[in-house]
Structure formats: C-alpha cells, structure tokens
Amino acid sequence: MARSNDEVAALFQEYxxxxxxxxxxxFRARVYEKAARAIGGYHxxxxxxxxxxxxxxxxxxxxxxxKVLEYFDTGSVSAVEELRSKIPAGVRRxxxxxxxxxxxxxxxxxxxxxSTIDELVEAVxxxxxxxxxxxxxxxxxxxxxxxxxLRAAGDRVLVDVAMDLAEDIxxxxxxxTGCLRCAYAGSLRRLRETIGDIDVLAAAKRSEPLMEAFxxxxxxxxxxxxxxxxxxxRTDKGLAVDLRVIPPDSWGAGLQYFTGSKAHxxxxxxxxxxxxxxxxxxxxxxxxxxxxxxxxxxxDVYARLGLPWIPPTLREDRGEIEAGLRxxxxxxxxxxxxxxxxxxxxxxxxxxxxxxxxxxxxxxxGYAYYAITDHGPDLYMQRMTDERMLAQREHVRELDRAYGGxxxxxxxxxxxxxxxxIGPDGGVDWxxxxxxxxxxxxxxxxxxxxxxxxxxxxxIVRACENPYVNIIxxxxxxxxxxxxxxxxDLDEIFAACARTGTALEINAHPDRLDLxxxxxxxxxxxxxxxxxxxxxxxxxxxxxxxxxxxxxxRGWLTCDDVIxxxxxxxxxxxLRKGREERGRS
DNA sequence: GCCGTTTTCGGCCCGACTGTTTTCAGTCG
Numbered sequence: 138m139a140r141s142n143d144e145v146a147a148l149f150q151e152y153x154x155x156x157x158x159x160x161x162x163x164f165r166a167r168v169y170e171k172a173a174r175a176i177g178g179y180h181x182x183x184x185x186x187x188x189x190x191x192x193x194x195x196x197x198x199x200x201x202x203x204k205v206l207e208y209f210d211t212g213s214v215s216a217v218e219e220l221r222s223k224i225p226a227g228v229r230r231x232x233x234x235x236x237x238x239x240x241x242x243x244x245x246x247x248x249x250x251x252s253t254i255d256e257l258v259e260a261v262x263x264x265x266x267x268x269x270x271x272x273x274x275x276x277x278x279x280x281x282x283x284x285x286x287l288r289a290a291g292d293r294v295l296v297d298v299a300m301d302l303a304e305d306i307x308x309x310x311x312x313x314t315g316c317l318r319c320a321y322a323g324s325l326r327r328l329r330e331t332i333g334d335i336d337v338l339a340a341a342k343r344s345e346p347l348m349e350a351f352x353x354x355x356x357x358x359x360x361x362x363x364x365x366x367x368x369x370x371r372t373d374k375g376l377a378v379d380l381r382v383i384p385p386d387s388w389g390a391g392l393q394y395f396t397g398s399k400a401h402x403x404x405x406x407x408x409x410x411x412x413x414x415x416x417x418x419x420x421x422x423x424x425x426x427x428x429x430x431x432x433x434x435x436x437d438v439y440a441r442l443g444l445p446w447i448p449p450t451l452r453e454d455r456g457e458i459e460a461g462l463r464x465x466x467x468x469x470x471x472x473x474x475x476x477x478x479x480x481x482x483x484x485x486x487x488x489x490x491x492x493x494x495x496x497x498x499x500x501x502x503g504y505a506y507y508a509i510t511d512h513g514p515d516l517y518m519q520r521m522t523d524e525r526m527l528a529q530r531e532h533v534r535e536l537d538r539a540y541g542g543x544x545x546x547x548x549x550x551x552x553x554x555x556x557x558x559i560g561p562d563g564g565v566d567w568x569x570x571x572x573x574x575x576x577x578x579x580x581x582x583x584x585x586x587x588x589x590x591x592x593x594x595x596x597i598v599r600a601c602e603n604p605y606v607n608i609i610x611x612x613x614x615x616x617x618x619x620x621x622x623x624x625x626d627l628d629e630i631f632a633a634c635a636r637t638g639t640a641l642e643i644n645a646h647p648d649r650l651d652l653x654x655x656x657x658x659x660x661x662x663x664x665x666x667x668x669x670x671x672x673x674x675x676x677x678x679x680x681x682x683x684x685x686x687x688x689x690x691r692g693w694l695t696c697d698d699v700i701x702x703x704x705x706x707x708x709x710x711x712l713r714k715g716r717e718e719r720g721r722s
Numbered sequence: 723g724c725c726g727t728t729t730t731c732g733g734c735c736c737g738a739c740t741g742t743t744t745t746c747a748g749t750c751g
Contacts, residue, residue, distance in 0.1 A: 164734055168723045198724050236740085238749045273742055323751085336751085362739060369739090379751085381738095394736090399751065406735040411728090417736060 141184040145205055146177030148217060154229050155220040157239040171196040174400060176205075178455050178655060180662050182628070184209050227252035235283040236276075244269055254284055286375070294376055295617060296684055297647040299325050299332035302376060306337055306354065310380070313350045315341045317385050322395035326449045328687030330617060330650045334377035336395050344382035351380045387419045390432035393439070394418035400454035401447075408442045408458070416442075450690035455658070469690045470669075472683050474702040477506035477549075480556065480579045480610055480642060480670035481679070485529055486511040486519040489675040492529070496536055498676040500549045506705055508552035509533055510579050513566030515558040523571065526555065530574070550705055552576040556610055561585045561592075563599025565606065572605035577712045579642065579670075581610030586623050593625040598633040607712050608668045609634065611644040611651040618648070627656060631663040638714045640666045640700050643692075645685025646678070657692025666711065667692075667699050 153169035156162070175195045176183055183191065183205055191202035204214045224246065231242040231254065245251040248269055251260055261281055266272045303321040311319045316339055320326075323336030339347050348368045352360050361369040361377070369379045383391040394402060395418065409416040413424050420432030421441055431437035436446045444461040448469055451457040460466050482488030483495055492509060499507040511529065512519040533553040541548015557565040557572075557580040565572070565580055572578060580600045588596070600606050612630065613622030634641055641660055644651045649672070652660065657667070669685040671678050689699060696702040700711050 162723085165723055167734075171724085196724065200723060236749065240748060271742070271747070275741055279740090334751090364739060367738060395751085397751080399735095402751095403735055410735075415736085419737090 141182055141209075142176050142179055145183055145208060146173040148208065148214065149173035149176065149201070149204075151229070152214075152217045152220065154232065154239070155217070155224055158224055158228060158232070158243050159220060160240075160243065168196060169201070171400075172201050174454070178453075178658070180659055225252040227254070230254065231257065234280060234287055236279045237283060241271070241276075244271070254287075258284060293331035293333045293618075294374070295647045296325065296328060296330055296332055296650075296687075297681065298374070299335055299376065302356070302372065302374070302378070303335045303337065306335070306351075306378065309354065310337065310339055310347060310350060313347050315343055315346050317341055318388055320392065322392055323397060326396045327398065327452055328450050328684065328691065330647075330653065330688065332376075334379065337378060337380045338391055338395050339380065339382050340385040340388045340391070341382055342385065347380065347382050381418075383418065386429075387432050389434040389436070389438050390416065390420045391418045393435045396449050396452060398453050401452035401457070404454050404458045405439075405442060405444075408444075412442070414441070448690060450687055451693065453691070467693050467695050470686060470694050470696050470699050470702055471690075472686045474696050474699070475504075475669065475682060475686065476703070476705075477504045477508065477552075477701050477708075478671050478673065478679060478682065479508045479552070479554070479577060479608060479668045479701050480510050480644070481508065481673045482511055482556070483509055483529075485525065486516075486521060487674060492532060492536065494676055495673065495679075496540070496549070496551060498679050500540065502679060502682075504549055506550040506552055506708070508554045508577055510554040510556045510577075513555050513557050515560060515566040516583060521566075523567075527574075529553070554578055556581060557600075557606065558583050559596060559600045561588065561596065563596040565600065565603060569605060572603075575605070576709075577607045578605050579608045579610040580606040581642075582614050582623065586614060586620075588623075590624045590626060593623050594629050597625060597630050601630070601633040601637045601639040604714055604716050606639060607714060608640045608642050608670075610642045610670070611649050611672070612641055613651050613653075613656070615651055615653075616648055617650065622651070628659065628663070631660040631665050634660070634666075635664040638666075638711065640668045640711075642672075643667055643669045643685050643689050645669060645671045645681045645683070645688070647681060647684050650684060650688045652688075652692070654688055654691035657689065657694065661692060661694065661698065667694060668701050669699055670701070 149169045150173040153166045156166040175197060179194050188202050188206060191197055191205050208214050228242050228246045231237055232239055249260055249265055251257050260266055261277045266277055303325055307319050307321055310316055318340040320338055321335060322338050325332050325335055341347055344365055351368055352370060356372045357370045358373050359371040361371055367379060367381050369377060371377050381395060406416045409421060415422045415424050420429045421438055422429050431441050439446050445466060447457050447461055478499060481495060483492045484490060496507060512521055514521040530553045533551050537551040540551060554575050554577040557578050559565060559580050559582045615622035641652055669689050671682050673679045700708055
C-alpha cells in the first residue's frame with residue numbers, strides 16, 4: 138500500500154481538482170497542488186509529525202497542516218468530504234478526457250447531470266451538448282475522440298519506448314534544410330519513468346519546412362493541431378508528439394522552458410519576476426525596457442537568474458532551486474562514471490546469451506568489471522545446481538584471465554556472483570560456506586508478494602543481515618503499469634541496508650526502475666549505498682543502464698553513493714561487508 | 723491558502739491553440 142505521504146498527497150490533489158471544478162479560487166487550488174507535491178516528496182512520514190513539524194514542509198501552512206492532522210485523527214478531512222458530496226467522483230474523472238477541463242466538466246454535470254463517461258457518450262450521440270454555451274459540433278467530436286483515446290489505453294508509455302521514437306524524430310528533423318538545432322525536451326529529457334507525450338524542440342528561421350517534415354513522418358497517424366510555432370501529432374503507437382519551432386537566439390530559453398517540469402518553471406519564473414525580469418520560451422527580458430537579456434543557452438538563462446545550470450533530471454522543484462542558489466547542487470553520477478554492471482544473467486539460467494557474448498558486449502561498453510549473477514536453485518524452474526554454478530565459476534575465471542585479468546591494463550575483471558532468491562522467511566538459496574565462494578551476491582524477492590507488511594519487511598531485513606548478501610535486487614519488485622510494489626516498511630529496510638553495508642539496487646530495466654526516484658531520495662537520507670544494474674537477460678539490455686543512471690540522478694545520487702562507479706579495490710572492500718576477520722582473500 | 727533581504731497584505735508563471743465567441747474562455751503544457 139501507499140505510504141501515508143502518498144495518501145495525503147493524493148487527497149490534496151483531489152481537493153485541488155474539486156476546487157477547480159466547483160469554480161473555487163484558482164490560487165487556492167494551486168496551493169493545494171503545491172502542498173500535495175511537497176508532501177509526496179517529503180522525507181519524513183507525515184503521519185508522525187505534529188502541527189509544527191508539518192508546517193516545516195514547504196507550502197504547508199497552518200490550515201493544511203491542520204487538515205493533515207484531521208486526516209490521521211478521523212480518517213477523513215471534512216472540507217474534502219464537503220466538496221465530494223457536491224460533486225460525484227465521476228465528474229472529476231471526466232477531466233481525464235483530453236480537451237475537457239474542470240469548467241466544461243462542471244457545465245456537463247450542472248446543466249445535463251452527466252457524471253460518467255458513458256453518460257457523456259450517450260449525451261453526445263443524442264446531440265444534447267449543443268444547447269450548452271461554449272459547446273459546439275467540434276467540441277462534441279473532440280470529446281468523443283478523447284474518450285476513444287482514453288479507452289484505447291492511450292496512456293503513458295515506458296521511457297524507452299518514448300526515447301526510441303524521440304531519437305528517431307530528432308535525427309530525421311535535424312536533416313531538414315534550415316534546421317539549426319533539434320532536441321527532445323519535456324519529461325523525456327528529465328528521464329521520468331513514464332512519458333505522456335514527447336516534446337521536440339527545433340531552432341530555425343522559418344518553421345514551415347520543419348512543420349511539413351514533421352507531419353509527414355511515417356508513423357504520424359493524425360495531425361491534432363498545426364500552427365506556425367507549434368504542431369501536435371499523434372503516432373501509430375498512440376503517443377502524442379509536439380514540435381515547437383523557435384528562433385535560433387531563443388534556443389536556451391526554449392529548451393529550458395519546454396524541458397520543465399512545470400513546477401520547476403514556475404520557480405524559475407518567480408525568480409525572474411523578483412529581479413524585474415520576465416522569463417518565457419522566447420527569452421529572458423527586462424520588464425521595464427522590454428529588451429531581451431539572454432537566451433542563447435540554458436546556462437545563460439540560469440546564470441542570469443543567479444543559478445548554476447541545473448541538470449534536467451533534477452528539475453522537479455524538489456529543492457534543486459534552493460540547492461542551486463546555495464551553490465550546493467549534487468555532482469550527479471553519469472553513465473560515463475559507471476565502471477561495471479553487477480547484476481546480469483546468461484543462458485545458464487533465464488538469460489538469452491552465453492557468458493562469452495555478454496562479456497564481449499560489456500567489454501565494448503568499456504567496463505572495468507562485470508559480474509555474472511545467474512539465479513540460484515531456489516527458483517527451481519532455472520534448474521540450477523551446485524555443480525553447474527561451480528562449473529560456471531571456472532568458466533568465468535578462465536574468461537577473466539583472457540580479458541587481461543589481474544592487474545591487466547585496460548582489462549575487464551569478471552566477477553562471479555549469483556542472484557539469490559529471498560524466500561518467504563528471508564532465507565536464501567545456499568548455506569554460508571557455499572555463498573563464501575562468490576565474489577558478490579544479489580538477493581531479490583521473486584514470489585510471495587502479498588505477505589503482510591511486517592512479514593515482508595522482516596524478510597528483507599533478514600536478507601540484509603546475511604553477511605554474503607551485498608545487493609538487494611529490484612527492492613520493491615514493482616512492474617510499472619502492471620504490478621505495484623510490495624507493501625513493506627521501506628524506511629526500516631533502508632535503515633537495515635545502511636547498518637549492514639548492503640547496497641540497494643536501482644534496476645535499470647525500463648519496466649522496473651526499482652528503486653524509484655522518490656524512494657532513492659528517502660533511502661539516501663539513511664546513508665544507503667546503491668548499485669545501478671541492468672539485470673540484463675540479453676546483450677541489448679546492457680544499454681538500458683542509461684535509464685537506471687537517469688533514475689539515480691532523479692534521486693540526486695553522486696558517484697560516492699553508487700558502488701559500481703568505484704574503483705575495483707574500493708568495490709571489493711565494500712563487498713567484503715565486514716567479513717575481513719573471516720580471512721577471505 | 724501560502725508567503726515575504728523590496729510585502730503580515732496583495733500578490734500568486736506565461737503563452738499557444740482551438741472553438742465558438744463578434745472580443746474571449748477554456749484547456750494544455
């Protein structure tokens with residue numbers, strides 16, 4: 138289940154929506170949105186805070202803090218209940234339909250009593266919308282179209298799907314004559330785990346040739362809107378793409394603006410306003426003279442606002458503005474910093490490629506070390522045995538020598554490990570004496586996801602306490618869009634990891650990205666170390682490391698936090714996990 | 723409803739596009 142912060146955040150987001158729908162003060166609605174976001178991202182559990190503690194959360198004042206307390210005291214918030222009683226839940230759901238916002242949703246409900254999508258479809262077909270002010274035939278069409286998209290699961294897509302498409306679009310548009318610069322922006326540039334639509338930005342003196350090329354891309358199925366500066370299309374996978382064409386000297390301001398996030402932009406614009414400036418996608422301007430100050434690069438824009446350049450993965454208004462003003466932005470881990478992959482499979486278990494092929498691609502990536510971690514025997518379908526594992530170890534040692542081995546300059550070290558299964562009681566596949574033969578062990582939950590919260594927590598804490606478990610693999614086991622994470626007390630697990638010298642994995646596979654960014658931020662406060670791993674089951678999966686690194690960046694991690702950026706000697710010390718006295722060499 | 727080295731009151735980001743509108747409201751990002 139969700140942590141109490143998420144519950145409260147969802148409640149206030151709903152309240153903000155209800156305020157908008159009922160025509161309440163727009164600024165009030167915005168405050169609740171801001172408070173919801175601040176609470177969702179706050180490090181401490183809000184259910185443990187008092188009135189004073191709650192008010193230390195940004196955008197939470199006396200009134201909102203009081204509502205949080207009311208929620209935990211009584212299980213509900215009377216102000217929210219009051220609005221809920223006025224507006225059926227279905228009306229709020231109507232606003233999920235593209236082009237249908239709070240005002241139209243309220244009109245539909247008040248004038249026609251419509252509170253479900255089905256009723257809306259029926260009303261459109263009966264031509265009952267035409268009598269409403271502000272609704273015409275085109276509105277009807279758009280609503281039906283929007284409902285179709287909503288139902289066709291035209292939902293958010295995983296980051297890798299969007300990335301592949303965006304990189305292709307950028308490469309095609311870059312070749313258009315007159316295109317001076319082209320890049321993707323938006324949530325994709327910020328490397329969010331899912332992407333709602335793709336924003337592509339281009340710089341050109343004339344937009345027409347770019348708009349033309351854009352609408353004629355082979356996978357474009359529909360041109361939703363077409364203007365001089367902005368064109369929106371939909372692609373055959375249902376993904377929407379916007380192209381914005383801006384003048385070349387607005388590139389920096391445009392890229393900054395369209396990268397977002399919205400919350401980050403609001404903050405940067407506020408900074409501008411306080412300095413008598415105005416920031417828009419066309420540049421940073423002096424309010425009085427109207428003259429343009431800077432905008433050719435993002436660095437210029439941030440610098441004029443008194444900020445260092447802020448990496449896109451931090452632009453979520455989670456403290457990056459404050460840190461930037463103080464000159465304390467983290468020196469984020471990058472893909473180039475990654476020296477090796479510590480969780481990978483071969484065809485000995487459920488991988489697709491043999492050891493040699495996996496190692497060859499790892500070496501091409503320039504890794505200094507590479508761990509093979511096939512499944513242990515407890516996942517019985519993998520048919521692992523002691524003999525097979527020991528035979529693989531010999532094989533790994535041979536290959537290690539072939540790759541330059543010990544002390545070899547530029548050589549890649551191969552580590553032999555295993556991905557252990559954390560059983561229902563927290564035990565793993567092998568006894569200590571067998572585990573002692575591995576260079577490292579990843580341990581992960583693969584089943585019994587629905588144990589009680591305490592049981593699940595204890596189970597993983599026990600795995601951390603195993604002196605041979607170095608990394609907890611995909612810690613929450615979530616599959617994005619398919620399976621929620623397990624209901625464990627993550628803070629207790631984070632504390633156990635920090636105490637025992639066990640790293641938490643950031644699994645880079647795009648449908649996992651586990652831990653997720655918000656959990657990384659919390660874990661970091663416990664002093665936990667992390668391993669960013671591909672969990673590759675095929676050679677192509679090794680390249681998914683980029684999404685794991687993006688997620689690590691979104692969790693504000695530096696090289697010091699990530700064990701697989703460390704030199705081999707430091708990594709090996711960490712992997713000994715306080716077992717030195719046992720005399721392993 | 724929150725917030726403040728210009729404010730304890732009066733602000734609160736800004737612009738594009740669409741459709742129904744004859745000058746603008748709604749939606750979106």
